[in-house]
Amino acid sequence: MRQTCSVFQPPPARPNRWRHRRMKEKGVQPVRPWMEKPVFISATSGTFEAYVPPEGDGKVSATLAAGAKQKFEFLEKKGKSMMAIRKIRQFDEDFDPKVFAEEAQQIYVDMHKALADFDKVKLHQMVTERAFPMVTNQVRNKTLRWQFVSSLEPPRVVHARCTDVISKENIFAQVTVRFHTKQTLAVYDRFGRLQHGSEVVAKDVLEYVVFEKHVANTYGVWRIHDKIIPDWMPPRQPSYKTYKAEEQTPEETEVAVVEEKEQKVAETAVA
Amino acid sequence: MQGAVPPTTPAQEIREFGLAALESSLFHLSLGTIQRPLLCTSASKLLSPSDTTTPSSLVQKSTLHTSAGNQSWERPRGPRKWLVNNQTKFEPTPFGEQERPAYVCHVKENIKYSPDKMWYVACLVRGMKIDDAIHQLQFVHKKGAVAVREALEEAQELAVRNHNVEFKSNLWVSESFVGKGLVIKGFRRHARRRFGQVKYKHCHYFVTLEEGEPPEHYYPNSRKLTPQEMLEEWLESKRQRTIPMSL
Numbered sequence: 001m002r003q004t005c006s007v008f009q010p011p012p013a014r015p016n017r018w019r020h021r022r023m024k025e026k027g028v029q030p031v032r033p034w035m036e037k038p039v040f041i042s043a044t045s046g047t048f049e050a051y052v053p054p055e056g057d058g059k060v061s062a063t064l065a066a067g068a069k070q071k072f073e074f075l076e077k078k079g080k081s082m083m084a085i086r087k088i089r090q091f092d093e094d095f096d097p098k099v100f101a102e103e104a105q106q107i108y109v110d111m112h113k114a115l116a117d118f119d120k121v122k123l124h125q126m127v128t129e130r131a132f133p134m135v136t137n138q139v140r141n142k143t144l145r146w147q148f149v150s151s152l153e154p155p156r157v158v159h160a161r162c163t164d165v166i167s168k169e170n171i172f173a174q175v176t177v178r179f180h181t182k183q184t185l186a187v188y189d190r191f192g193r194l195q196h197g198s199e200v201v202a203k204d205v206l207e208y209v210v211f212e213k214h215v216a217n218t219y220g221v222w223r224i225h226d227k228i229i230p231d232w233m234p235p236r237q238p239s240y241k242t243y244k245a246e247e248q249t250p251e252e253t254e255v256a257v258v259e260e261k262e263q264k265v266a267e268t269a270v271a
Numbered sequence: 272m273q274g275a276v277p278p279t280t281p282a283q284e285i286r287e288f289g290l291a292a293l294e295s296s297l298f299h300l301s302l303g304t305i306q307r308p309l310l311c312t313s314a315s316k317l318l319s320p321s322d323t324t325t326p327s328s329l330v331q332k333s334t335l336h337t338s339a340g341n342q343s344w345e346r347p348r349g350p351r352k353w354l355v356n357n358q359t360k361f362e363p364t365p366f367g368e369q370e371r372p373a374y375v376c377h378v379k380e381n382i383k384y385s386p387d388k389m390w391y392v393a394c395l396v397r398g399m400k401i402d403d404a405i406h407q408l409q410f411v412h413k414k415g416a417v418a419v420r421e422a423l424e425e426a427q428e429l430a431v432r433n434h435n436v437e438f439k440s441n442l443w444v445s446e447s448f449v450g451k452g453l454v455i456k457g458f459r460r461h462a463r464r465r466f467g468q469v470k471y472k473h474c475h476y477f478v479t480l481e482e483g484e485p486p487e488h489y490y491p492n493s494r495k496l497t498p499q500e501m502l503e504e505w506l507e508s509k510r511q512r513t514i515p516m517s518l
Binding site for chain 2: 188189190192195241
């Protein structure tokens, strides 16, 4: 309904419904409807400049303990991690790596508890969007029973980096924390049979967990983003049941064949 | 499709015509996408390129975010509840109680075979061990046996991969039944201006594999009686006799 009281609008010379015809005669394109969906980037897609854990970390030895302390001081005084921590302090003045490490451990414990209960709401608060499918991948139809027994070493911040996404001011901070803890994990399959681990036997777990926060956002929260699994880490405890070893995939065989061919060519060239 | 048919007798031609048309429609239905033109002919005249739009040859066409075929949403057809049985989660078995055997439910949809004929194959396989069932189906001279065998092999693979079954031979067929699937109706001509309906029937084959040993008798009520039981039955029948009009 048109305004009638305050403003006087003279009636149009031609009705409004023939506006499209007039525009077409003049060759004017019709007004394009505004169809845009805002996209909010809440987490980065990976870990930037991942931390490379030193080999032999986690094996108890007096000399290594001293070495580890030196490395810890190194982090504090210089290097890219130090610059990243200073960048974080620009946004978050009270950021202290020692305090943060304890908070990080609490997030780690809460995340595992939420995963065992499969509380999706809480899990999204503990874990970034990128890590959520990785964390809940094989948990869907299973029952997890996880217990945090104790912390063998105090949690430690080992690495920190800051990145900007799209614009220079939109900064994400990624901090790697090292946890050496004692945990129990029992995985029951869909039918309630024990599939992996044990509720009673505790295991020593050494993990390097990457936490991320959208520092440019006032409501940004520290959440688990990724886990760094070094090559020298021993394999996990195998499951109880037997299984058939997977046959070598065609990709691997092709690569092997190509490598063999290259070796043969090299040998003939040398000969 | 009709052009490719070789010259045959009129009756055969008619049948092939009907089948070919139906097969092509089946093809579309199974794909779920029907190639419809996005614009009707009258509308295309209105939206033909004018002076202000760039010619289509100069426009860079990207294959991203373009969907061909059926633009409308089609209601999912076929069995919907059977596979939900695969998602039930049970509590961990308490200490001292016997463990629950694993099971996997599988379905093979819209097999081009009559459900009444498929019933025979489904009945054969009931209560058998998975290996026995697969071996027996190899030698059953029915079209449905091929589909049932494939279904059993797929179910076996699923059980090992997703449902924590350790040994693939440690399974038996606990449930095996058939459901009515797609029915496409056609017509055929008879002599003397009479018409007959031709039904192209499909069926769904449902199977549940359970872990462990199968029971000795799948139908305990209609099993073959042991000699002892037969003797007792005979004796009972003789004891129940009454002599009429006796003292």
